[in-house]
Amino acid sequence: MTTSDAHRAIEAVWRIESARLIAGLTRIVRDVGVAEDLAQDALVAALERWPETGIPDKPGAWLMATAKHRAVDQFRRNKRLEQKHELLGRELETRQEAAAADLDAALDDDVGDDVLRLILISCHPVLSPEARVALTLRLLGGLTTAEIARAFLVPEPTVAQRIVRAKRTLREARVPFEVPQGPELAARLSSVLEVIYLIFNEGYAATSGEDWVRPALCEEALRLGRILAELAPREPEVHALVALMELQASRLRARIGPSGEPVLLLDQDRSRWDQLLIRRGLAALDRALRLGGALGPYALQASIAACHARARTPEETDWERISALYDALAQVAPSPVVELNRAVALAMAFGPQAGLELVDALASEPTLQGYHLLPSVRGDLLAKLGRLEEASAEFERAAELTRNLRERALLLERAAEPSRGCRDARG
Amino acid sequence: MRVMVLVKASEESETGKMPSEQQLAEMGRYNEELARAGVMLAADGLHPSSKGKRVRFEADRKTVIDGPFAETKELIAGYWIWQVRSMEEAVEWLKRAPFGGGAEVEIRPVFEAEDFGAELTPELREQGDRVRAQAEQNQARS
Numbered sequence A: 001m002t003t004s005d006a007h008r009a010i011e012a013v014w015r016i017e018s019a020r021l022i023a024g025l026t027r028i029v030r031d032v033g034v035a036e037d038l039a040q041d042a043l044v045a046a047l048e049r050w051p052e053t054g055i056p057d058k059p060g061a062w063l064m065a066t067a068k069h070r071a072v073d074q075f076r077r078n079k080r081l082e083q084k085h086e087l088l089g090r091e092l093e094t095r096q097e098a099a100a101a102d103l104d105a106a107l108d109d110d111v112g113d114d115v116l117r118l119i120l121i122s123c124h125p126v127l128s129p130e131a132r133v134a135l136t137l138r139l140l141g142g143l144t145t146a147e148i149a150r151a152f153l154v155p156e157p158t159v160a161q162r163i164v165r166a167k168r169t170l171r172e173a174r175v176p177f178e179v180p181q182g183p184e185l186a187a188r189l190s191s192v193l194e195v196i197y198l199i200f201n202e203g204y205a206a207t208s209g210e211d212w213v214r215p216a217l218c219e220e221a222l223r224l225g226r227i228l229a230e231l232a233p234r235e236p237e238v239h240a241l242v243a244l245m246e247l248q249a250s251r252l253r254a255r256i257g258p259s260g261e262p263v264l265l266l267d268q269d270r271s272r273w274d275q276l277l278i279r280r281g282l283a284a285l286d287r288a289l290r291l292g293g294a295l296g297p298y299a300l301q302a303s304i305a306a307c308h309a310r311a312r313t314p315e316e317t318d319w320e321r322i323s324a325l326y327d328a329l330a331q332v333a334p335s336p337v338v339e340l341n342r343a344v345a346l347a348m349a350f351g352p353q354a355g356l357e358l359v360d361a362l363a364s365e366p367t368l369q370g371y372h373l374l375p376s377v378r379g380d381l382l383a384k385l386g387r388l389e390e391a392s393a394e395f396e397r398a399a400e401l402t403r404n405l406r407e408r409a410l411l412l413e414r415a416a417e418p419s420r421g422c423r424d425a426r427g
Numbered sequence B: 001m002r003v004m005v006l007v008k009a010s011e012e013s014e015t016g017k018m019p020s021e022q023q024l025a026e027m028g029r030y031n032e033e034l035a036r037a038g039v040m041l042a043a044d045g046l047h048p049s050s051k052g053k054r055v056r057f058e059a060d061r062k063t064v065i066d067g068p069f070a071e072t073k074e075l076i077a078g079y080w081i082w083q084v085r086s087m088e089e090a091v092e093w094l095k096r097a098p099f100g101g102g103a104e105v106e107i108r109p110v111f112e113a114e115d116f117g118a119e120l121t122p123e124l125r126e127q128g129d130r131v132r133a134q135a136e137q138n139q140a141r142s
Helices: A003-029 A032-053 A059-077 A079-084 A086-095 A099-106 A111-122 A129-139 A145-152 A156-172 A182-204 A215-231 A236-249 A275-290 A297-310 A319-332 A336-350 A352-362 A373-384 A388-401 A405-416 B011-015 B021-036 B087-095 B113-119 B122-141
Strands: B002-008 B040-045 B053-057 B062-066 B076-083 B105-109
Touching (some): A003 A129, A032 A059, A032 A156, A111 A129, A129 A156, A145 A156, A145 A182, A215 A236, A236 A297, A275 A297, A336 A352, A336 A373, A352 A373, A373 A405, B002 B087, B087 B105
Antiparallel strands (some): B053 B062
16 A cells, blocks of 8 residues: 555545544544543554554544644643643543543444534534534545635635634533533534535535536535434434435536536526435425424425426426415525515416516615625516517626626526526526 | 445355354444444345346357355355445455354445546446436335
């Protein structure tokens, strides 16, 4: 095995083990920053040792043992560190006896709870959304700072700083490493779902840059969602989010044309939809619905996505049902963007005039100023009503507003020829 | 990336002998671990080749051959579909699987449309996708 082969293998082990490792260590040292440093030290040790010795049989246990030895060494050697991390020292002292048992336990059954605690703390509401995303990808996804920076098209130091600050904030706020009960758990989980969906959407409809989609980010979000669904199996909205992401991801291949341009939902070649993901999405939605209770925002959105997934041709789409689902969504999660989508569904179900009335009512909505989909949808409805000049102007405005270059090109084409491709729905 | 993990047949699987309770429990735990890591997308086990059939294609005729087939080690007994970030990750996962006794398990990356390059014209790709989607839909209904 060459060194670079070994390093790639170690990276793979790290990706598999890092979340459990950091979660287990956080339970012991009660500080996610210290835990991550210890885990990184163990990784460095592995990078030194494993190319010679080969990867041990239980690499997770090896990394955990090494990280714990580091912790004990540091604590013994460095009095200053002891004072600085008094908490860490005390914890370790009292726990040294139980260390061996702890080790096994940390890699055993309650590791699931540790990982859940780690997800909850990474998505804690004291952190800004950007910090939650960065910390989650780093601690749960095992991504490097450089990878996160590349994925979000921001400079690496920015991401590094977000992570450092996030860890400091968690320490200063003394956020406990625990799984809260009852309504607080639901509130905390909803913050986690928001973060996961944010990551997914950044991959699904890149807000900026040259690529229309970045599938690696979608895959990362899906993986986090699938993990969460295993950790919190009785939460309907968790399954619903997984369903929504699986169903949307099933269309990824069909959303990009031959030269990288976006292809809208109704123009997509449905034979390119990924049937494996559709099956998984419908199954996850089924699990969410069987858990009962009122449909939450993700269950409603997943139900809408399922309507599209079940239609073999655009003409088979049950727009009346989609329109009713949007009505329900507008009740539980009212937002101008939902209203805009509702307008599209309404137009498909009951004609462009019905949709246009709703869109016009939204025109003065302050949060939609600068949102390119408002003029884009309006342009489409106007085109359908034969008001081509007005439509063209709307498409031009939409093109000015989008930050995605591929999407801009598409909108400019429609501005030049507004009657063409007269059906619009986001894929 | 997606990979297919191919489990080869053995004397036992070919005679239709079911795994022991312990083997089943170990495999169950392993599958759970894969699911908990968000890696497993699909998994199936196959009946022995005695229940299988082959069709041989020659210039002017097609011959149906009934199982069982002789070359046990070349036969497939089951598969997983995994979502991983690299082949190395797939290897690390597979190393944790509860196999023993000389079993050999194969990992193959699944083709993405991009892998075909210029050979695959948009028309050909469309046709292939349609056929595959139809097959998958049929499977979903069955």
